[in-house]
Amino acid sequence: MTSTFKVIAFDADDTLFINEPYFDEAEEKFCALMSNYLSKQSLSQALFQTQITNLPLYGYGIKGYVLSMVQTAYEVSNHTVSTKVMEKIIGIGKELMAKPVVLLEGIEDTLQQLHGKYKLVVATKGDLKDQHRKLHLSGLGAYFHHIEVMVEKEELDYEKLLKRLEIEPENFLMIGNSLKSDVLPVLNIGGTAVHVPFHTTWAHERIDHEIVHENFYTAENVKEIVGLLKL
Known part of the structure; x- marks a missing residue:
């Protein structure tokens, strides 16, 4: 050169x-939380599509990712997801913010x-x-x-x-x-x-x-x- x-x-x-492995771990937790509604593969795809749709609004980063998880949870559950699950999704976001x-x-x-x-x-x-x-x-x-x-x-x-x-x-x-x-x-x-x-x-x-x-x-x-x- x-x-x-x-x-x-x-x-x-x-x-x-390191960054992406933390998001992979968060996605695993999200899919486990929502496993009563769809398969892991379908949940991952739904979350990905929501993220891409939301990029012009939220941009990149943890906050936009959490909002996309919340939206995906509502959509795949037909708006029946519990408050307790939503609290856990927010907790996933806080864990991401606290990663070393x-x-x-x-x-x-x-x-x-x-x-x-x-x-x-x-x-x-x-x-x-x-x-x-x-x-x-x-x-x-x-x-x-x-x-x-x-x-x-x-x-x-x-x-x-x-x-x-x-x-x-x-x-x-x-x-x-x-x-x-x-x-x-x-x-x-x-x-x-x-x-x-x-x-x-x-x-x-x-x-x-x-x-x-x-x-x-x-x-x-x-x-x-x-x-x-x-x-």
């Missing part, structure tokens, strides 16, 4: 610290090596307050020059970010676990992207085709970033 980068951006969830912030292997060492050589930023989606909470608890905040919590991660969103950072696309490197959100839009505007897969990915973030692009790289672990940059 020939480095002309001035800014390196990191996704937060499942790139800096667990850094992914190698992330802090990688940030230490990059810090001072590049301007490091966080470019992520989700609930603004929750993402700032997690970054604070992670202890990683001091490494980052800027934190951007986006409503979406589309080409226009990245173009706005680059404008705020006063850099050109060829000076921008994005690192993340989502091909849909962290890679494709960055490549499309002329930037460079490194995909660091996580062992589980939300269905909404998956794509069904291979990416072939001169500015696209993959790394099995974030620790490989330093080697790709030839530091």
Whole structure:
């Protein structure tokens, strides 16, 4: 990788610290609560469809997820679900908010090596307050020059970010676990992207085709970033 980068951006969830497994666990609990109404597979699909429908209203994050669980519970039960079950659904959301912030292997060492050589930023989606909470608890905040919590991660969103950072696309490197959100839009505007897969990915973030692009790289672990940059 020939480095002309001035800014390196990191996704937060499942790139800096664990996130999706907590939602998978919450979904398991939701399906168990509602098992009298539908099969686990049907409940998971109903919850997913409700989430996707609600994204324009609630955006990404725990609060929108809880509202989608509540709506799904009402709909699959034909509005007969008990108050006790609803209280437990809200409890699932509170448990999500209280989950520990667990850094992914190698992330802090990688940030230490990059810090001072590049301007490091966080470019992520989700609930603004929750993402700032997690970054604070992670202890990683001091490494980052800027934190951007986006409503979406589309080409226009990245173009706005680059404008705020006063850099050109060829000076921008994005690192993340989502091909849909962290890679494709960055490549499309002329930037460079490194995909660091996580062992589980939300269905909404998956794509069904291979990416072939001169500015696209993959790394099995974030620790490989330093080697790709030839530091």
